[in-house]
Amino acid sequence: MSDEPSPYLHVAERIRDRIGAGEFEEGDRLPSLTQLVADYGYSISVGQKAYGLLEQEGLVVARHGRGYFVSSQEPPTLLTRRPGGSGPAEDGVKLTWRSESATARATETAAARLEIEPGGPVMHTKYVYSVDGVPSHLVESWEPMAVTGGTLIVLPEAGPYGGIGVVERMAVIGIEVGDPVERVTARTLTRAEALLLGVAPGAPVSAVERTHYDQATGRPVETADLVLPGDRWATEYGRRPARRG
Amino acid sequence: MSDEPSPYLHVAERIRDRIGAGEFEEGDRLPSLTQLVADYGYSISVGQKAYGLLEQEGLVVARHGRGYFVSSQEPPTLLTRRPGGSGPAEDGVKLTWRSESATARATETAAARLEIEPGGPVMHTKYVYSVDGVPSHLVESWEPMAVTGGTLIVLPEAGPYGGIGVVERMAVIGIEVGDPVERVTARTLTRAEALLLGVAPGAPVSAVERTHYDQATGRPVETADLVLPGDRWATEYGRRPARRG
DNA sequence: TCGAATTTGTGCGTATGTATC
């Protein structure tokens, strides 16, 4: 009979409108739950559900014991990454990392991407990167031992040529590596990843499958999985043409 | 003192585990709320909150009057998109779309990306794309009227040159457009977007800011926001070198 | 340092509405 929305939807809409109208700005404190009861006449739980909805929409953040606040819509700093690189393109950002390398047998998917036999020997390395000391993203890479085995660069992060990136390392053993192929999709963090990054599981991330190829032979020489939290990273592909207007 | 999680988190974890252990498979009906009360001894509202959490994680779907079900985790096929294109690179996939165009004043962000004055006239078009009849992704594009105004291609989806893509349309008025610049990040769906796509809000998506430039002058001629659900789309950047090994 | 007041977070029990079978 009635076309009225549910009370909690009604309250959520009102709050949304009041934010939109400029009554509250970024970072401002919103009415408390008890205030909402006074304002709209519904119960506390209606206010809770309304704020819960707005929280899910990313418009509002709750702070225990303090109140509800208008969230900053635009994240303060979104670091930009370019294909191939593992770190930010911006200057003045301190990138650090921890890594662990071990020889392993190629999994089904790694083998397929490296175009080697499943179970074949690979160097498997896991990275946890940090920006200004805060965990920022995860990388896991695989390199065929058939390519780097017995050379000085077999360990990506140790030895005289450790820690300088795939392109430079491969150059040491005479392999010219071009721009990588990157396959990007979106998913939510697993529990294990969330633990490493110190954020809530279920946070959206870009999952990037990156593969570097030998320019001369066309064979894959490295493949990696990158996990980039969406609230901290953007990746920029392509270059704009030079301005000649 | 106690390290126990909240009851609703505990129940959510148990259900998650039971699904992971194979006790319930895709599409299976999960215990009803009253059954959860019998199983775990908490109240109905605890079960509701637990299922609510799992719903948000995308593991469970609720069907009014029927019950809670295990949602299909793995999509049958992940479509591949290439930069610039709006549709899948795969063959045999039927891509359809609905669109709405209207002239508008450029918002702050659209103006910045198009390098025009904020509030300047633009053609604003919203698309809802479907694959095999099922809503698959969203696109919203802006083109400066200074570029297309008064030409045959002013409406992207109407007239003799409607619906053929940016590169081809711009070619009609003598503008050569190169590969676009795409900036990719991850976020969750807003409620409005979730409604259009018919999926749960909070689902992870790739958000792509795409800009096409005039190859000759280096000026932006079109910019667009793409919303690509992570469970249906991947975007592939770069090409592997030819095999000569 | 302590405690009171405020505020959100969580849980419980119940009632009502509505969809499904």
Add this chain to the structure above:
DNA sequence: GGATACATACGCACAAATTCG
């Protein structure tokens, strides 16, 4: 119509975080 199930709402209680005197 009746039984079952989820959706929403209300009121109350207590826990936990914050603020302030």
